[in-house]
Amino acid sequence: MRFRHYATQATRRITRRYAFLRYLSILTTLLTCVWFYALYSSERSTFQSHIQACNWDKWEEWPHHARPHHLVFVADPQLVDPHTYPGRPWPLSSLTETYTDLYMTRNFRLINEKLDPDSVVFLGDLFDGGREWATSRARKLTRSQRDILIKLGVIKEGEEEGQKVARGLDGPEKGAAESSQGKSINKRSLDSYYYAKSHPHSRIITKEEHNIWPRDGKTDLREFVHGEDGRWSSYGDKQWNSEFERFGRIFFAPEQLYPNSDRNLVPAENEATDAVSVENGANYVNWQQYAVGGRHRQVKTSLPGNHDLGFGAGVQMPVRDRFQSHFGDTNSVYVIGNHTFVGIDAPSLSAFDEYVLGDGEMSEERRINFQHLWKPADEFLDDLSSIAPKVVADTLNAYYPGEHEAEGYWHEVSNPKDMTHQPTLGAKAKRKPKLPVILLSHIPLFRNPDVDCGKSREKGRSIPIHRGYQYQNVLTPTLTGRITKKVSEAGDIIHAFSGDDHDYCDITHRFNVGRWNEETNKEQVIMQTAREITVKSFSWAMGVRRPGFQLVSLWNPVDEMGNTVGTPLPTIQSHLCLLPDQLSIFINYAILLGWTLLILLIRAVVIGIRNKPSVDDEEVESEFGRKLSLPRYQSRSSSKESGRANGYVSPNKSQQNETQGRQRASSTSTSTTSINNNNLSVQRSYSSRTRSVSPAVGSAGMNYNFNTSSQVLPNLQDKSRPLIEKAGFYPELRWQDPDDSDEESHVGEDQDSQAKWKKRKRTTSRARRTFNEFVISVAFVAVPCGLFYSFLIKNG
Template sequence: MRMRFRHHATQATRRITRRYPFLRYLSILTTILTCAWFYALYSSERSTFQSHIQACSWDKWEEWPHHATPHHLVFVADPQIVDPHTYPGRPWPLSSLTETYTDLYMTRNFRLINEKLDPDSVVFLGDLFDGGREWATSRARKLTRSQREILIKLGILKEGEKEGQKVARGLDGSDNGESSKGKSINKRSLDSYRYAKSHPHSRIITKEEHNIWPRDGKTDLREFVHGEDGRWSSYGDKQWNLEFERFGRIFFAPEQLYPNSDRNLVPAWTEPTDSVSVENGANDLKWEQYAVGGRHRLIKTSLPGNHDLGFGAGVQLPVRDRFQSHFGDTNSVYVIGNHTFVSVDGPSLSAFDEYVMGNEEISEERRVNYQHLWKPADEFLDDLSKTAPKVVADALNEYYPGEHETRGYWHEVSDPKDTTHQLALGAKAKKNPKLPVILLSHVPLFRNPDVDCGKDRERGRSIPIHRGYQYQNVLTPTVTNRITKKASEAGDIVHAFSGDDHDYCDITHRFNVGRWNEETNKEQAVMQTTREITVKSFSWAMGVRRPGFQLVSLWNPVDEMGNTVGTPLPTIQSHLCLLPDQLSIFINYVILLGWTLLILLIRAVVVGIRNKPLVDEEDGENDFPRKLSLPRYQPRSSSKDSGRANGYVSPNENQQNETQGRQRASSTSTSTANVNNNNLSVQRSYNSRTRSVSPAAASAGMNYNFNANSHALPNLQDKSRPLIEKAGFYPELRWQDPDDSDEESHVGEEQDSQAKWKKRKRTTSRARRAFNEFIISVAFVAIPCGLFYTFLIKNG
């Protein structure tokens, strides 16, 4: 049974290889290598990414009470979409591949985050683009005469003033570029303008490196100025829009935000109150956020980075306006998970105070010249004491409807010297609801350069204090203190998150912040401890081998005034989630490719040496394969001349008088020029020829009439003749492939092969055979693996 199965398998294999000749090169070794590549590709492009995301599941690190319903948030920092600005020295193929694979990497991970972790909110920490600050903006059309007259009547423009032109104003409101020189400035302004000298370890760059262009009061602020000596002047607003579309495909597309679901981007409106939505923290009692299979995600992308706007004095108004028109206000306050998020435009605010050359203090004149950059962020911080309670009250009204009256500013006139009025305002401020504050800044807050960032940092121990073209590693102490002091007026700063550094850093700050004393109805300074986490870059092309993102779990049950209900616990928990090392994946591919080529090369050499080189079938008459056919015999010309019986051939006779007694049967061994009465060639007809002839059948069927006058084959059934005279008439039987013995497929070939003019073909050398075997085996492995890899890439 076993032999029969093996026989049938062998025959089936032969039939398949005859139909598909290329399958003859298929071997067990190439099959094993192909399977190994399939496993490596699927593991690297699918399993590895899924396992890294699933390892960060919320239930594996959260430590809330069993009845808690926390809000899940994800921080994404520094995606910095790769563009021509990222690697300007790379040639075209490599730069395009880098752009493609970085987009693919972030697309795959962001979709898996939403699919496996299902966060409630996603907040970006700046540097959405890499060269966004370098791409020129489109210029607005100039105002017509009638439009200008209307704006002048409205007081927006002055006579002789062009739209967008900066008019230098002093801190006290004086015009004409006189600033505040020779005028009085209050003590608060002087304190805020004091410049904290840079740390001794800091590196100060030159003016050329900083690339600060002067603002003299007559410069058109709406005119874009190219940086880096006009290196990127050929790129304009079209390039920025293309990158914005790429960013949208990665992070805004519905298939990315809501994979494997039919959820909509806009919540469904329902008349009755949805209890499930309220329990899980819906923004409105009548908004059903769980209508179609899951919660709707809140996406915040308005926090800018230095690669989006520039830094400090390098920020340009048209660049910032373009960013705000697409992503929202760069300074914002909002409530997520019963926490107040304060997002500050640090790059613009740094124009107020930044590290400059020579350890010089920032002059007041310089601050005035750049106040169009830092003033919006500064005013935002000043207004936090008013705007933040409104935002908190609106959020609390969703849980306690009607508890907080939504109203605008107090419309009343009072004497500023009236202390009773000040006490009343203090009492009203005391009743403002507050929630724990989470501070967001793209650039990390100031710290000493030797502060350890923790064990999860890849490069070095701390964030160095450096300054270069359009970047600064940390904010200055002046800007840091200003941000923390103003943000603390919205509530206690329980945590801070930043980006920019691309690597992880976890430190604890101690700040002097203001607190309202209920007993004295005054504000007093209090030392506060705040933890800051610098989130890793989300891209694998930003200098870190292990990119990542930050998971944040928020749970803060509150009363109608925003106070935590029950036992006070930390209201925020955080966890670092690392992503796969894409560079290691590529290195593993290269190693596997090297082993594959080496193994196939060794196999090809062994096959080339072990097997005898094949000889072409058309190598001449002597090398032509024998065919299964009738024998050919030529007796002596006359029996009387030799005195022997007809049909006897002497081996010692001269070849001129007699021919050989045994010859190979050939259907084309004779031609019309050699046919005579003394020679007879027996040739079977193509119509009557069979596949094989057995000796018994042949002897039984060969009964020829012997004519003494013509030398023909003797009668093989004549038993009176001795057996020796019948020798040579039974051809040597040899099995050949039926296709090889199929005479119809070789018509006209044998005669050509015996032609004297045909040149003998060379045999295939062992080296050539090994080379052919290597190329074909590589193709057998590369083609299916390449198709499978293309499928994995195309389908994310």
């Protein structure tokens, strides 16, 4: 009981000092706690639980002594920009951009923190409108710069930099050029023969040659052409650079890649710690580590998508050059986890063979016209049989030093075209090493439109074959066969990963590849199978409710030639990891908000109907209601000319008014003409407010006698009388009038006008009281929850 009393008094003191706390209630406090739990669960626990559910040890099935390489595939982040939702107004567009960035930032950091992968590979479509943002042009050369280039033989005297260049007119190109004379100008046809100066065997075309080439009004291949009828012409290279900075903050920042440590990006050192490979025959095994500790995490972002470059004939060379200058070569080969990864620039290579709107198939003439787009990727595939073994040899040489020495040449001046002899320094005539090949393509390989993609797909059963502006759902059968055949020369394709579709698809391809038989010295065709997984989009704004990423575990101990030892096939395991449904989180917030408003509205209506006094009324009561107050009216008896009262008497108890009870008075006076009146008469002069009446002491005791009063005050020392009769003889209480006017100004007024000192508050209507209670209760729930939500958003 004492604690309850103390708590009650403390609460009253606090609410008296902070008046707004009087609006707190159990219901608003409970709703605030519910919102705190919902916010923390949706913004923290949900994301962490989804990532932790994909932990490696929950689905890997390697031997207990295995130390696999952990890889994460991220597909189609497609940073939201003005191109994503062109009809969405502000601020909805800005909120979409902010929340998609926040979603990917939080998930990518948790991936590196909870799963700690060794490598991260992106499967294209890094941006959404990257192909639509104009490129910047280089400034013209000064006279001194031009003289230097002329001396170096880069340009000729009288030649302008940036002029169109092309190959010599020979073969099918010459025929196509001659057939174009006198014909109508075909859009983009001039691009088919123009190459950059950096292209080998290129030369400056003459004026006569320029006149016979089909033209479309463009100056050269380096000029950017706005798509969609110039809809995005107001966006330029500045927009692309800002999106590149956004991409870096999400995926390249040290706090994102290495959230568990504060280490800096310092040069790496080699550490020999892989005991498994040593047991399998390796003489020396090492990997790269940061000098401050921890394994190096590789990040590959060079694979382009159709939203980065365009598709097929829509790819523009300045856009592709800009992408390569920031992310690397669009065609690449590298080794991760003792597997050869081959990345293909599928959007550019599709210019070789694509579904043409209206025509259906790709004509040979059109293929020639756009060979400046598909030729680099095709040449990469042709050279893959020699490029891949070199990359594999460099990797194996780190495990087995001296087994694969680098090829060298004699120090002599020679023409590369005339070189027919083989290298003589450190060359060994033996079979080229090979590792299992993993094919990477942003656009999925061709498959029948009715092939089932598996249960993990959200929309439909398969990937439809569609073609539209700057996109094509799958590669053509011709291009798919061309890619698989050439990539197989670098090694057996055991797996393929793609993106673009935004949804999950898991199928198995069967295709024919050629193998060179050393016994018969002939190429034989064999059937090969490869599994392809189309990875989900990493962003929640790409049409899928459950975004995701792909986990890949690689373990392939090898010998000096790349042959797998010590473990049975397959050497790769994959697992789909789903991310939270951000749209469902927003829907849950909306539902909880609706219930909160409904509950608070019902509470406000109940309080308004109960006629509960408002806080303002309680304030008036607390300030004035507890102070001494007595009703006043003008005395019926005549007073003296001095304005003084006849005297102060105490009420007597008579036989006639015993049934009326005792009457209390404090500093009151009763005249002789109003003794029988049941009301107390109060009449005070100015002097009575400033000083007390001097008593007269008689011989019979301390009786106070007033001049003409027949009433005498009882003796203060007389203890025989009840205490109630002595109430009027205590020291005079100070008169507390709510207004500042003098008491004398009220003398002579009627009773109704003298009641104005009570300061009555205007009664608030029920509707107004209900509205005020609803607004205040909503504010008491919204303010702390909003601050807590802002903290969660700001801190990721």
